[in-house]
Amino acid sequence: MSSSLYSPDYSAQTVLLCEDSPEGIFSAIYTAYERKFSPNYTKIELLPGENYQLFTEYITVEGDREKAKKVKQTIDKRFGGLTSYVIWCGIYSKERDKADIIYHTIARGLSKKYRGELTDFLQDPYIMMLSKIQKNVAKEAHHYKGFIRFAQLDNGILFSKINPKNYILPLVVSHFSDRFSEEDFVIYDENHHVCLFHERRKESYLYLPEKEEELHWQKIEERLSKEELEVRGLFKTFHQSIAIEYRKNLKLQQNLLPLRFRGNMIDFL
Amino acid sequence: MEERIAQSRFELCKGKYFISSGEEKGNSNLSLQQKLEILTDAAKYDVACTSSGINRKGKAGALGNAAACGICHSFSADGRCISLLKILMTNHCIYDCKYCINRCSNDVVRTIFTPEEIVDLTISFYRRNYIEGLFLSSGIIGTPTMTMELMYQVIYKLRKEEKFNGYIHVKAIPGADPFLVTQMGYLADRMSVNLELATSEALQELAPNKHRKTILAPMRQIQTGITENKEELVLYKKAPKFVAAGQSTQIIIGATPETDYQIMQVSESLYQKFELKRVFYSAFVNVNQDTSLPSPMAGPPLLREHRLYQADFLLRFYGFEAKELLSEKKPNFSVYLDPKADWALQHLELFPMEINKVSYSMLLRIPGIGVTSARRIVKARKNGKLNFEHLKKIGVVLKRALYFITCDGKMMYPTKMEEEYITRNLLYEKENLPFLQEGIQYEQLSLFS
Numbered sequence: 055m056s057s058s059l060y061s062p063d064y065s066a067q068t069v070l071l072c073e074d075s076p077e078g079i080f081s082a083i084y085t086a087y088e089r090k091f092s093p094n095y096t097k098i099e100l101l102p103g104e105n106y107q108l109f110t111e112y113i114t115v116e117g118d119r120e121k122a123k124k125v126k127q128t129i130d131k132r133f134g135g136l137t138s139y140v141i142w143c144g145i146y147s148k149e150r151d152k153a154d155i156i157y158h159t160i161a162r163g164l165s166k167k168y169r170g171e172l173t174d175f176l177q178d179p180y181i182m183m184l185s186k187i188q189k190n191v192a193k194e195a196h197h198y199k200g201f202i203r204f205a206q207l208d209n210g211i212l213f214s215k216i217n218p219k220n221y222i223l224p225l226v227v228s229h230f231s232d233r234f235s236e237e238d239f240v241i242y243d244e245n246h247h248v249c250l251f252h253e254r255r256k257e258s259y260l261y262l263p264e265k266e267e268e269l270h271w272q273k274i275e276e277r278l279s280k281e282e283l284e285v286r287g288l289f290k291t292f293h294q295s296i297a298i299e300y301r302k303n304l305k306l307q308q309n310l311l312p313l314r315f316r317g318n319m320i321d322f323l
Numbered sequence: 324m325e326e327r328i329a330q331s332r333f334e335l336c337k338g339k340y341f342i343s344s345g346e347e348k349g350n351s352n353l354s355l356q357q358k359l360e361i362l363t364d365a366a367k368y369d370v371a372c373t374s375s376g377i378n379r380k381g382k383a384g385a386l387g388n389a390a391a392c393g394i395c396h397s398f399s400a401d402g403r404c405i406s407l408l409k410i411l412m413t414n415h416c417i418y419d420c421k422y423c424i425n426r427c428s429n430d431v432v433r434t435i436f437t438p439e440e441i442v443d444l445t446i447s448f449y450r451r452n453y454i455e456g457l458f459l460s461s462g463i464i465g466t467p468t469m470t471m472e473l474m475y476q477v478i479y480k481l482r483k484e485e486k487f488n489g490y491i492h493v494k495a496i497p498g499a500d501p502f503l504v505t506q507m508g509y510l511a512d513r514m515s516v517n518l519e520l521a522t523s524e525a526l527q528e529l530a531p532n533k534h535r536k537t538i539l540a541p542m543r544q545i546q547t548g549i550t551e552n553k554e555e556l557v558l559y560k561k562a563p564k565f566v567a568a569g570q571s572t573q574i575i576i577g578a579t580p581e582t583d584y585q586i587m588q589v590s591e592s593l594y595q596k597f598e599l600k601r602v603f604y605s606a607f608v609n610v611n612q613d614t615s616l617p618s619p620m621a622g623p624p625l626l627r628e629h630r631l632y633q634a635d636f637l638l639r640f641y642g643f644e645a646k647e648l649l650s651e652k653k654p655n656f657s658v659y660l661d662p663k664a665d666w667a668l669q670h671l672e673l674f675p676m677e678i679n680k681v682s683y684s685m686l687l688r689i690p691g692i693g694v695t696s697a698r699r700i701v702k703a704r705k706n707g708k709l710n711f712e713h714l715k716k717i718g719v720v721l722k723r724a725l726y727f728i729t730c731d732g733k734m735m736y737p738t739k740m741e742e743e744y745i746t747r748n749l750l751y752e753k754e755n756l757p758f759l760q761e762g763i764q765y766e767q768l769s770l771f772s
């Protein structure tokens with residue numbers, strides 16, 4: 055283990071700046087390799103960048119589909135499926151330093167100085183950090199598998215609005231498309247301005263909505279039918295009746311189902 | 324073919340019960356909402372709400388799938404996971420179990436769902452992602468066989484007519500025709516028969532209409548069914564699956580004087596001899612204010628329930644045996660210490676263990692190390708020695724583990740290997756108990772202050 059990499063205040067001499075997207079991050083990694091920068095002296099930051107430092111060269115990398123693709127292929131080819139899943143979770147994370155962590159994890163992987171699955175090498179601080187980030191993202195995605203609530207609109211479409219911290223839609227696509235393959239549904243991520251569309255028996259896709267569409271969705275609650283409200287009423291009855299008074303424990307409930315999820319859950323409206 | 328026979332048998336009672344029930348006791352105009360309230364309330368003391376144990380993909384033309392890890396959809400005000408629509412089909416009951424709100428001697432409003440009502444509720448909740456599936460139980464209406472026939476109608480409709488492909492857990496009713504248990508097993512993911520009480524004497528006393536033998540018979544039948552089905556599936560991949568998510572049971576804790584040791588021995592043999600997936604423990608709540616049972620004022624024995632779950636995990640995932648944890652001489656778990664720490668303190672001669680050397684199964688025996696961190700340690704060790712900083716990041720609870728481990732021959736702090744000293748220190752770091760929080764009155768609370 056080279057120690058220079060592990061001291062937290064090592065100063066990078068080159069900082070690559072990129073957009074917060076898979077394309078942006080992968081393109082920056084590609085550039086670092088193309089220009090033969092040493093990982094020990096290179097950092098990748100998301101635009102607009104963190105604190106500017108003296109004696110450091112800043113390079114803004116444009117997202118480039120071809121370059122990104124090559125990095126993706128390298129990841130798929132060189133590392134196991136588990137590792138690439140972990141890297142993708144990193145990409146979807148809300149953390150600002152994710153690009154740098156992923157870059158250095160990949161650098162460690164390509165150096166081949168490890169045994170077994172790359173993500174098991176938890177002595178490496180970057181891999182440890184990535185593992186933490188991945189757990190956070192995967193946990194939120196798993197939560198949403200349960201906590202998403204659909205409302206049936208008059209045209210039969212199931213609609214759901216969510217406000218996740220991380221960009222989790224790609225991680226729940228296959229779950230919901232498989233579960234509700236016979237339904238038409240929309241999951242709208244208000245925080246990231248993106249939605250998941252699924253048409254009955256067809257492929258699902260992610261979609262960037264227009265402003266007006268978002269406004270329309272944000273107000274959809276006001277237009278629900280009487281029948282829909284009745285179903286909600288029934289579920290609320292169930293939710294209340296299932297609790298055992300003698301065991302009442304609101305703190306425990308809150309630990310397990312944090313308040314931030316509840317705004318979109320009819321259970322608590 | 325068999326299916327058709329089973330179906331034709333229903334014709335006999337079909338209609339009769341569902342129609343007549345509405346007329347009884349003048350409840351014919353209970354709304355669906357009221358029925359749901361009553362039949363949820365009557366089902367809530369059954370603890371199992373997990374939807375785990377089976378991965379099943381969606382199917383064209385069908386609604387739903389199943390995820391082996393289980394998915395919690397909500398949490399109720401008592402902090403328990405809501406995963407399944409847990410309801411009784413009816414709270415009519417011919418039996419008189421002392422601990423149960425539905426016992427026939429209680430004067431409560433009785434009602435029954437129609438199959439359509441249960442099917443509609445399940446599907447409209449499922450489509451909106453409120454639930455993972457259905458957990459159907461029931462009071463005994465008419466006879467056990469009749470009850471199960473009615474339940475079968477519901478499940479049949481849900482699976483075959485409505486093509487519901489989500490999770491289904493059904494109670495097998497002891498004493499029902501074994502044929503129905505088998506039929507049900509091909510439609511349900513999980514089945515369970517409640518053992519209710521750990522000893523047959525306690526059962527006799529509290530549930531005079533129930534018998535140990537009648538409870539164990541369907542349990543054994545389901546176990547045999549699962550084993551045979553597994554063999555069948557090896558030969559023929561498309562054979563219909565039988566109770567693929569396994570069976571579970573429930574034991575009531577604290578209504579009768581059994582010791583933890585007796586309960587753990589029962590659990591152990593249920594895991595070993597009946598191959599159960601889960602044994603659930605339910606802290607007794609004296610809903611009937613029955614004076615022959617522990618007073619409701621004391622509150623449910625939550626700490627005891629918690630200790631039993633901890634020990635249950637030790638049996639299932641940590642390679643412990645009941646007799647290692649308890650004995651005739653020490654028949655109950657410690658109030659102060661979790662069962663694993665308690666065990667470790669009785670076996671100080673084995674500690675400290677060297678993290679970089681000891682086997683996976685020994686890692687599991689170290690307080691502060693769980694299954695996940697033990698696995699991560701074993702994998703990470705391949706890439707070099709681990710130190711305390713690494714362990715902390717891996718998720719080891721060092722404030723508990725530090726008395727029992729060395730990293731590269733060194734302990735974290737100088738520590739006396741003395742039972743009393745370590746106990747004192749462990750107690751100083753308060754255990755993280757899920758229920759010692761606001762709203763809970765609890766007799767043993769005072770022991771902690």
Ligand code: SF4
Binds near residue numbers: 417420
């Ligand atoms: S059989 Fe006993 S436990 Fe079950 S509903 Fe009837 S009275 Fe209650």
